Each structure stands twice: as C-alpha cells, then as structure tokens.
Amino acid sequence: MNDLDPEDWLRFEQLVLPHVDNAFNLARWLLRSREDAEDVSQEALLRACRFFRGFHGGDARAWLLQIVRNTCYSWLEKNRPRELMVEFHEELHPQAVATPESIAIADEGRERLGRALETLPPRHREVLVLRELEGCSYKEIAAITSIPIGTVMSSLSRARRELHSALANSSHKEAVREV
C-alpha cells in the first residue's frame, strides 16, 4: 500500500506525523464524533502517506489538514449526506454520545460551547475550528478549504455570528428550564 523508501518515510515521520493531533481535532469537529474521527483521520493519514511523494515541501500541516478535510467530506457524503445540505438550524442534534467519562471531563461551559459549535453547518464550523482552535491564518484557511481568501473573512464573520446566536439561544433555553 505504501511504497515510501526509508528516506521518504523519515521525512513523512518528521513533517507529517507531528500533526496527527491537528488532523484528529479537525475531523472531530467536522464529524461531531470522536469515534468517526478516529477512523477518518486514520484513513486520511494513510492517504497522505500514499501521496506523500506529491508533496514538495511547504506547509505540511496545511497539506495534511486539506487531506483530512476532503476525507471528512467524502465520508459525510457517503454516511450522512443530509448534513451537508443542512443550513444553520438549532435542531441539528449533536452527534457525540456523552459517556460518563466525557461528562466528567466536560465542564458546563465546554459542553455548551461544543454543542453550539456543532449546530453550525460544516462549512462554517470548519473555518471557526481552523481559526480559533488551530490558529490558522486566512491564507492557510483558504489553502485548506479551497475557498478564495476573500471569502474566508465573510465565512468567518457568518460563522461567528451563528455561534454567537446559538450560544445566546442555549443560555436562553437553560434559563427557561430553570424557571
């Protein structure tokens, strides 16, 4: 499956493997599930390894994240095609199953924010994750998501507005429940 010679493997190990966390984090938020993210990021890494010869230097993290993103979208197309058509709406239920462990770790704010983030459509969620969690520049985001750099700013703007209102919504609901 992989015909990298030892020298290429060494380069792969040094350049690409350090970004496994970034790959997993992006997949986790695009797929809204840790389990699926494990499978898909593993598949993405395999793909990256197979096409590593085609990578001629440059930003290895952006290169890998691009592959992860594409792998996530083709996985979504195959397994949850409806999600890709969904525009922002709050009824989209978070996919992540709350295990006793995840509940123990997740303090309230984290849980609330994570849920709010998951209600965003994937294409807005990804720019927020890349910007706020990965700290990517607009240029990197444009490279990873293949959207024009001019569109990055407006996507981010829309995504932030959506997150803001999703958060406002969830705190409103909580207040109602408490009454």
Add this chain to the structure above:
Amino acid sequence: MKCDFADSHLQGYFDGELGAPSAAEFERHLQHCVHCAVELVDLDMLSGQLQLAQLYEAAPAALRIKIRADLRPVVPTAAVRQPLLWRWLAAAAALLLLAIAGWRVSPMLRTDDYQAEVAAEIVDAHVRSLQPGHMTGIASSDEHAVKAWFNGKVKFAFPIRGFASEGFPLQGGRVDMVEGRPVVALVYSQREHPVNVFMWPTREQDTSPRAGSRQGYQWIDWRKGKMEFCAVSEASNSDLQQLQRLFTE
C-alpha cells in the same frame, strides 16, 4: 444600524489580517462607530470563550499507535530493493504469528509499547533540557509566578507545587513537546540533580506508576485525574517514587 466597515474590515482587523494602512483606516473609523466598537468586544468575548472552553481535542494515544502500525511495517527497511515475494510473505506470516502469540500472552503489550514510546520521547526531551539555556522558560521557585508564566501558553490546567521541605525544591518550568503536542515540564532539583516532571491531559483511566530506565536516566510514569505525568532524572528510582507520591498525595 450596521455599517459598511463591519463586513469589509472588522473580522480582518480582529484577526490581525489587515495590512497596516487598512488597519489604521479602521482604527480611525472605530473612534466614532459604536457599532463596530461593540462588535469588536463581542468578537473578543466569543474568542475568549472558545479558548477558555478548551475545545481542542488531541488524538488518542491508541490512534497514534494504530497509524504508526498501519504505515510503518510496509516500509522496507532493508537495503534489499526487490526481495522475492515469497520471502516477504514468509516474513509477514512469521510476524503475524508473533503478533498473535504476543497478543495472547500479554494483553498489555500495546500499553507497554505506548509506554516505551512515551518514555523514549520523555528521556530525549530531558536530555535536550540539560543543554545550557534549555532548562527553564521561567526560572523561579515561586509557584504563583510559574503558574502565571504558563498562563495562555498551554490550554489545560495542571498542578504546580514545590516540595522544598521534602527535598524537591521547584526550579521553574517550560513548555516542551512530547508526541507532537505541547506539554508542561516542571523542573525540580534534588541534590543538584535536575528533575523534569512532564504533564499533559489524557482521556485514559488512572494508572499506578510504572518505572524504567533509559540511556542512564530513570523515569516514572503515572496517570491521575485525566492527567498523565512522567518524571525523569538521573537520580535513583526510589527518589522519583518519592516525588511521585508527593504529587499524588
């Protein structure tokens, strides 16, 4: 009332992506546009919330091992360029048998692999830190000062304590890299020996300490309360065990 600048400049300004002339232009605009000023604060609050919530999810250790296991064995390591197919098959079959045997004999094998891999990286990091000027990002025995220094540098909470009266005075700390992720390294000294205690968040269950040595350095690794700890030094292992107990008390 929303203004035109909000769409064209606000996000870019907030993200530090505007060129100097545009940024200056926007700053002039900010002085008399309440809408943009408020929006800017909102953006900052939202971003702050996201940072605070620590949403970043690192890859589980099992995934790293799976990926390496998936990729590595297919890379030919021998100088032989085109070995006969049957040799590869025979070797693969033998490996498979070994793997099955290993699996049956020791279900903990994978954990041990992980431990060995982490220990190797930790000892490397320890050795790196011994080079002049690499030991501490902040040199201080004041827990609060050290804690303040880490503020904003790592995205997880972790315990900082000095154990001067027990023989392990705090010397400082730095951010180090283990398995490609930032980890906290607290530095203690014990009878002139520097001791590094590495810590990072984990999703795994608590484990009792495991110890070992590598390249003449002793290490001890344990997990507690969703944190993994690994202490390493050239001191004796019983000293490290004492430090481990101080940490878990």
